[in-house]
Amino acid sequence: MRQPVELKKAYRLLNHGPTVLVSSAHAGQQNVMAAAWNMARDFEPAKVCVVIDKTTHTRALVEASGEFALNIPDRSLADSTVAVGDCSGRDTNKFEKFGLATFASEKIAAPLLGGCVGWLECKVIPEPHNQQRYDLFIGEVVAAWADSADFSEGHWHFPPGRARSIHYIAGGTFFETGDEFTVGK
Protein backbone atom coordinates (compact mmCIF):
# COMPACT_ATOMS: atom_id res chain seq x y z
CA MET A 1 0.00 0.00 0.00
CA ARG A 2 1.28 3.49 -0.88
CA GLN A 3 2.13 5.52 2.23
CA PRO A 4 3.59 9.01 2.66
CA VAL A 5 7.29 9.26 3.50
CA GLU A 6 8.38 11.94 5.96
CA LEU A 7 10.15 14.54 3.80
CA LYS A 8 13.28 14.67 5.94
CA LYS A 9 13.64 10.92 5.34
CA ALA A 10 12.92 11.09 1.61
CA TYR A 11 16.67 10.95 0.83
CA ARG A 12 16.59 7.33 1.97
CA LEU A 13 14.48 6.43 -1.04
CA LEU A 14 17.47 7.29 -3.29
CA ASN A 15 20.54 6.76 -1.10
CA HIS A 16 21.15 3.24 -2.40
CA GLY A 17 21.32 4.54 -5.96
CA PRO A 18 18.28 3.20 -7.81
CA THR A 19 17.62 4.04 -11.44
CA VAL A 20 14.46 6.14 -11.63
CA LEU A 21 11.75 7.08 -14.06
CA VAL A 22 11.36 10.84 -14.45
CA SER A 23 7.76 11.80 -15.13
CA SER A 24 6.73 15.26 -16.25
CA ALA A 25 3.75 17.22 -17.54
CA HIS A 26 3.04 20.57 -19.14
CA ALA A 27 0.18 22.08 -21.13
CA GLY A 28 -1.73 18.83 -21.50
CA GLN A 29 1.32 16.70 -22.36
CA GLN A 30 2.71 14.02 -20.07
CA ASN A 31 5.93 12.09 -20.44
CA VAL A 32 8.34 9.68 -18.78
CA MET A 33 12.03 8.84 -19.29
CA ALA A 34 14.63 6.74 -17.46
CA ALA A 35 17.41 8.35 -15.41
CA ALA A 36 20.31 6.48 -13.86
CA TRP A 37 22.10 9.75 -13.00
CA ASN A 38 20.18 10.87 -9.95
CA MET A 39 20.94 11.34 -6.27
CA ALA A 40 19.66 12.65 -2.96
CA ARG A 41 21.09 16.07 -2.08
CA ASP A 42 19.73 17.21 1.28
CA PHE A 43 17.74 16.26 4.36
CA GLU A 44 15.53 19.27 5.14
CA PRO A 45 14.20 20.76 2.98
CA ALA A 46 14.69 17.52 1.06
CA LYS A 47 16.36 17.98 -2.31
CA VAL A 48 17.40 15.72 -5.18
CA CYS A 49 19.56 16.05 -8.30
CA VAL A 50 18.93 14.49 -11.68
CA VAL A 51 20.57 14.81 -15.08
CA ILE A 52 18.01 15.55 -17.81
CA ASP A 53 19.74 15.84 -21.15
CA LYS A 54 18.89 18.85 -23.30
CA THR A 55 17.94 16.56 -26.21
CA THR A 56 15.06 14.99 -24.28
CA HIS A 57 11.40 15.90 -24.46
CA THR A 58 11.32 15.58 -20.68
CA ARG A 59 13.74 18.50 -20.51
CA ALA A 60 11.28 20.77 -22.33
CA LEU A 61 8.40 19.74 -20.07
CA VAL A 62 10.45 20.12 -16.87
CA GLU A 63 11.79 23.52 -17.89
CA ALA A 64 8.32 24.74 -18.83
CA SER A 65 6.53 23.39 -15.76
CA GLY A 66 9.26 23.68 -13.12
CA GLU A 67 8.28 20.24 -11.84
CA PHE A 68 9.16 16.56 -12.15
CA ALA A 69 8.61 13.33 -10.28
CA LEU A 70 11.13 10.57 -9.63
CA ASN A 71 9.47 7.16 -9.67
CA ILE A 72 11.48 4.20 -8.35
CA PRO A 73 10.75 1.08 -10.43
CA ASP A 74 11.37 -2.45 -9.22
CA ARG A 75 12.73 -5.29 -11.35
CA SER A 76 9.32 -6.04 -12.79
CA LEU A 77 9.54 -2.67 -14.56
CA ALA A 78 13.08 -3.12 -15.93
CA ASP A 79 11.82 -3.73 -19.49
CA SER A 80 9.66 -0.62 -19.29
CA THR A 81 12.60 1.37 -17.88
CA VAL A 82 14.73 0.56 -20.93
CA ALA A 83 11.76 1.08 -23.25
CA VAL A 84 10.97 4.61 -22.01
CA GLY A 85 14.68 5.40 -22.01
CA ASP A 86 15.03 4.37 -25.62
CA CYS A 87 12.47 6.55 -27.39
CA SER A 88 11.17 10.06 -27.13
CA GLY A 89 7.80 11.27 -25.94
CA ARG A 90 8.10 13.92 -28.60
CA ASP A 91 6.93 11.34 -31.14
CA THR A 92 4.87 8.95 -29.04
CA ASN A 93 2.71 8.60 -25.95
CA LYS A 94 4.90 6.23 -23.96
CA PHE A 95 2.21 5.53 -21.35
CA GLU A 96 -0.09 4.12 -24.06
CA LYS A 97 2.65 2.51 -26.12
CA PHE A 98 4.10 0.56 -23.19
CA GLY A 99 0.88 0.12 -21.20
CA LEU A 100 2.08 2.10 -18.18
CA ALA A 101 -0.51 2.86 -15.51
CA THR A 102 -0.38 6.27 -13.84
CA PHE A 103 -2.08 8.03 -10.97
CA ALA A 104 -2.18 11.64 -9.84
CA SER A 105 0.54 13.32 -7.83
CA GLU A 106 -0.53 15.27 -4.78
CA LYS A 107 1.55 18.46 -5.19
CA ILE A 108 2.58 18.62 -8.86
CA ALA A 109 1.03 18.01 -12.28
CA ALA A 110 3.35 15.20 -13.41
CA PRO A 111 1.73 11.76 -13.16
CA LEU A 112 3.14 9.02 -10.94
CA LEU A 113 3.85 5.56 -12.34
CA GLY A 114 1.91 2.57 -11.03
CA GLY A 115 3.87 -0.48 -9.89
CA CYS A 116 6.83 1.51 -8.57
CA VAL A 117 8.13 1.11 -5.01
CA GLY A 118 8.76 4.80 -4.27
CA TRP A 119 7.84 8.23 -5.61
CA LEU A 120 9.26 11.73 -5.06
CA GLU A 121 7.31 14.78 -6.25
CA CYS A 122 9.74 17.63 -6.92
CA LYS A 123 9.75 21.33 -7.79
CA VAL A 124 12.76 22.62 -9.69
CA ILE A 125 15.07 24.96 -7.79
CA PRO A 126 16.24 27.04 -10.75
CA GLU A 127 20.01 26.94 -11.31
CA PRO A 128 20.27 28.06 -14.96
CA HIS A 129 24.05 27.61 -15.21
CA ASN A 130 23.96 24.01 -13.99
CA GLN A 131 20.95 23.23 -16.15
CA GLN A 132 22.44 24.69 -19.32
CA ARG A 133 26.02 23.57 -18.88
CA TYR A 134 25.64 20.22 -17.11
CA ASP A 135 21.99 19.23 -17.74
CA LEU A 136 21.77 19.04 -13.95
CA PHE A 137 18.45 19.76 -12.26
CA ILE A 138 17.98 20.25 -8.55
CA GLY A 139 14.52 19.67 -7.15
CA GLU A 140 12.97 20.27 -3.77
CA VAL A 141 10.96 17.24 -2.73
CA VAL A 142 7.45 18.46 -1.94
CA ALA A 143 5.86 15.04 -1.39
CA ALA A 144 7.26 11.51 -1.11
CA TRP A 145 5.65 8.11 -1.04
CA ALA A 146 6.62 4.47 -0.82
CA ASP A 147 4.98 1.08 -1.01
CA SER A 148 4.86 0.15 2.66
CA ALA A 149 5.62 -3.49 1.81
CA ASP A 150 9.08 -2.36 0.70
CA PHE A 151 9.78 0.84 2.69
CA SER A 152 8.34 1.97 6.01
CA GLU A 153 9.45 4.00 9.02
CA GLY A 154 12.37 5.33 7.00
CA HIS A 155 13.77 1.95 5.93
CA TRP A 156 13.75 -0.33 2.91
CA HIS A 157 12.75 -3.92 3.70
CA PHE A 158 12.41 -5.70 0.36
CA PRO A 159 10.93 -8.85 1.86
CA PRO A 160 11.78 -12.23 0.27
CA GLY A 161 9.97 -12.91 -2.95
CA ARG A 162 9.34 -9.26 -3.83
CA ALA A 163 11.12 -7.57 -6.71
CA ARG A 164 13.62 -4.90 -5.61
CA SER A 165 14.79 -1.60 -7.04
CA ILE A 166 17.23 -1.68 -9.95
CA HIS A 167 20.59 -0.11 -10.81
CA TYR A 168 21.50 0.47 -14.43
CA ILE A 169 24.94 -0.25 -15.89
CA ALA A 170 24.59 -0.05 -19.70
CA GLY A 171 23.34 -2.03 -22.69
CA GLY A 172 20.22 -3.34 -20.94
CA THR A 173 22.18 -4.67 -17.93
CA PHE A 174 21.12 -3.88 -14.38
CA PHE A 175 21.88 -4.99 -10.87
CA GLU A 176 18.93 -5.60 -8.57
CA THR A 177 19.32 -4.15 -5.05
CA GLY A 178 21.12 -6.69 -2.84
CA ASP A 179 20.82 -7.69 0.79
CA GLU A 180 20.95 -5.18 3.62
CA PHE A 181 23.68 -5.32 6.25
CA THR A 182 24.56 -3.01 9.12
CA VAL A 183 27.92 -2.07 10.64
CA GLY A 184 28.96 -0.09 13.70
CA LYS A 185 26.22 -1.15 16.13
Ligand SMILES: Cc1cc2nc3c(=O)[nH]c(=O)nc-3n(C[C@H](O)[C@H](O)[C@H](O)COP(=O)(O)O)c2cc1C
Ligand atom coordinates in the same frame (compact mmCIF):
# COMPACT_ATOMS: atom_id res chain seq x y z
C1 LIG B 1 18.34 2.88 -17.98
C2 LIG B 1 18.51 4.24 -18.60
C3 LIG B 1 19.02 5.29 -17.85
C4 LIG B 1 19.12 6.58 -18.39
N1 LIG B 1 19.61 7.60 -17.63
C5 LIG B 1 19.56 8.88 -18.11
C6 LIG B 1 19.94 9.97 -17.27
O1 LIG B 1 20.30 9.84 -16.11
N2 LIG B 1 19.83 11.23 -17.80
C7 LIG B 1 19.44 11.45 -19.10
O2 LIG B 1 19.37 12.62 -19.53
N3 LIG B 1 19.09 10.42 -19.91
C8 LIG B 1 19.13 9.16 -19.43
N4 LIG B 1 18.73 8.12 -20.22
C9 LIG B 1 18.24 8.40 -21.57
C10 LIG B 1 16.80 8.94 -21.59
O3 LIG B 1 15.94 8.15 -20.79
C11 LIG B 1 16.36 8.95 -23.07
O4 LIG B 1 17.08 9.96 -23.75
C12 LIG B 1 14.87 9.11 -23.29
O5 LIG B 1 14.56 8.61 -24.56
C13 LIG B 1 14.38 10.54 -23.20
O6 LIG B 1 13.01 10.51 -23.41
P1 LIG B 1 12.14 11.82 -23.75
O7 LIG B 1 12.73 12.45 -25.00
O8 LIG B 1 10.76 11.29 -23.96
O9 LIG B 1 12.24 12.73 -22.59
C14 LIG B 1 18.71 6.81 -19.73
C15 LIG B 1 18.23 5.74 -20.51
C16 LIG B 1 18.16 4.47 -19.95
C17 LIG B 1 17.63 3.33 -20.79
